[in-house]
Amino acid sequence: MKRTTILFLSILLGIISLTGCPGSRSVRERADKRNLTYGMSVQAGDVLDPDTISILEDNFNLLVPENTMKWVNIRPTKGFWNWSDMDNMVAFAQKRKMRMKGHTFVWHQQNPPYVYSLKTREEAIALLTDQITSVMTRYKGKIYEYDVCNEVLNEDGTMRDTIWYKTIGPDYLDIAFRTARAADPDARLILNDYSNEYAGTPKADGFYALAKDLKDRGVPIDGVGLQMHLMAQDPVSEEALLENVRRFGDLGLFVSFTEIDVRVANPLTAEKEAEQIDAYSKLMEIALGEKNAGSFIMWGFSDKRSWIPRAFPGFGFAHLYDQNDKPKPVYFRLKDIISGKKAK
């Protein structure tokens, strides 16, 4: 071999050993490279468990607390803030240069009794603004985006009659978003909901109208969340989803897929698994392909610890990892797509 060839090969080997060859890149590195926010919801204990930690480190660049930041957990009584679990998660994410997302302030579920017993507009505004300001001030610059308001609509696209609606009135959304913007002007603020993915359905159209109204009136909203709790048996309607994503883009809003899971009716069959893989793949292609999208966040990573069988009896197998926390075919399919291989 010529001396120059040997020199070239040794330089190449040196570069490969320093940077890792492309094939050995972790999914997280591949996602970073594609500018994809690839996220996962976590429970407080997940960031303390060595096996889970390595799954999180190797795969995701954003974490969202599945329950830890919800009102009942972070402030179980009015005078007691339970910061420690959230502090741990935020520190965990920071140490690994992962983004952290906050979920959620305004919601009709998982609130403590003192929230449900609010009576007057004044006391409700005082408590809501205190909650938002306290959390966002503590994590200023450390939490990248928040689901400020969650699930505010009924299935027909009208406003849900929640404690916030009853006590404050419809402008609770304005108050929540304005308070959030003031508390941390750099955080991205999201309006989040489910069954809002397909343009032309009553809830999605109501959700669009609400987001547009907020935006038109100058309420500080940056993006919308489509939760995407889907069923494998319902094929993803790409056309209606794209139409929806793009109409938010026209308003200057980004679209995040915020709580993806694709549940399968028991028992699992090869055919149903193929449908599920197809659904996940289509969402990923759209997340990567649309200029105002780019966030693919999943709601739980393994079938072993899933919220699905409790919430939807008769369903399961909704996530990327199985009952033994081992990656399933859908995991590898998404990895391929993130790596730039087209879906079959």
Ligand code: XIL
């Ligand atoms: C779910 C959690 O996953 C469960 O562990 C908990 O028991 C109930 O809430 N929409 C949301 C999430 O915005 O906060 C919900 O999370 C799932 C539906």
